[in-house]
Structure formats: C-alpha cells, structure tokens
Amino acid sequence: MTSQHLKIVPGSFVLEHLPNATLPEDDEWVALVRAPEGLTVVREAPPFGGAEEWTGFYGAESAHGLDVPGMLAALLTPLAEAGISVFVASTFHADLVLVPTRKAADAAAALKAAGHRVSEPA
Template sequence: MNNALKIHFVPGRYAVSRLAPNATIPDWFNGPAFKAVIYSEDETTIVCLEDRVPAEIETEKGWACLRTIGPFPFDAAGIVQSLVTPLSTNGIGVFVICTFDGEHVLIPASDTKKASQALKAAGHDCQQPR
C-alpha cells in the first residue's frame, strides 16, 4: 500500500452519543450526512450531526469528521495507523469508524487546522477544512 492517503473533511459538526444497549434507532438520527450506529454488549453509540441530538441524550459534541477516500483492500495493513499516528503524536484525540470503502475519523473541531497540518506533514493529501 502507498502510505499517502487522500483525506477530505466531511461538512458539519458531529456528536457521539450513548444510548442503552440494544436501543432502537431514534427518529432524530435520520437525515443526510455521515452517521453511524454501533451496538456493543453494554451500550449503543450513535454518531450524527450534533444539531440533531436532543439535549437529554448523553453526548459529546464538537467533533469534525475526516474521511479517507478508498476503497482499500480489506487485508491492507497500516491504513488506520498511518492516519491516527500523526494525529495522536500531535495531541489530537480520535474516534475511528471504519466503513466498507474507507475510514471516518472524528477529531475535536477545534483541532481541524492542526490536524490538516499534521496529516500533510505525514505525506497525506489532506483537503483543507472549510
């Protein structure tokens, strides 16, 4: 695999919310833009645009979303690492969601410029945030 990734900032500000295990998908989740539901044994995690999340839901708001442009072979090694390492070494927290065609990485919206600079310094083709 070529180490250079093509990365875009996805428009919007995102939230990561916690619901009860096996929760049904709420109506406020629906709509355009990137979104994800992750079920685990002890919780349901929802990622969507932050303006959709009701105030009473346990949530972390203020996230920007980066997306790698794939697809990549499923057995390709190092894709997530080559994306996360420059962010983490520059003190930027990440929340990673992998899809069939690529990766989505949530970072604090306040760190978008710093993230773009770190990813470019690591050799990636990173589109400037809007």
C-alpha cells in the same frame, strides 16, 4: 506508511452513548456501533449545539480493500503524536476519522506533515 487523500466532511458531528438502547429512536444517524455497554451513535451536529462537535476526515479518494494493513494506523499515528483525540467509524472502503472540531486545523496540519493530502469540503 501509506499516503492517503482525505477529504474534510462538510458539517460537523456529535457522539452519543445510549446505554440501554439497541437502536436509536429515530433515523437521523450517520453511524451506529452496538456493544455490550450500549449503543454509540454518530449524528450530524444539530444547529443549536450544546454537545462537543467533531470534524470528519474521510479517505474515499484512497479507498482500499480490507486486506490492506496499516491504512488506519497511518492516520492515527500522526494524530496521536500531535495529542489529538479521535473517534473512528470504519466503512467497507475507508475510515471516517473524527477529531474534536476545536482541533481540526491541528489535525489537518499533522496529517499533511505525515505526507497525506487533505482537501476542504466542496
């Protein structure tokens, strides 16, 4: 297992599925994934709420090359064992692992128990 240093991303996120879109109508997004069934959009959560909010754990402190196996599995395995759902947006250097905000403390505990370091947002 590869120990990683994760930072909790400030703020929270919401996920949207836009079945008939190829691009969002605005530029207020953090990540986009286009698939045959439509567009998935990750946005910063609006202040008025409504949708389920997600908390992000990002491994920028543990940046790695694309040829390093097991980096994402090292994060997802303890979260799966703790029964915590995830949504992942991978970048060139690391992975943004989103968990439901209501489970963020449990996720941090599971990741720490698996040997990862978790830092609060600055």
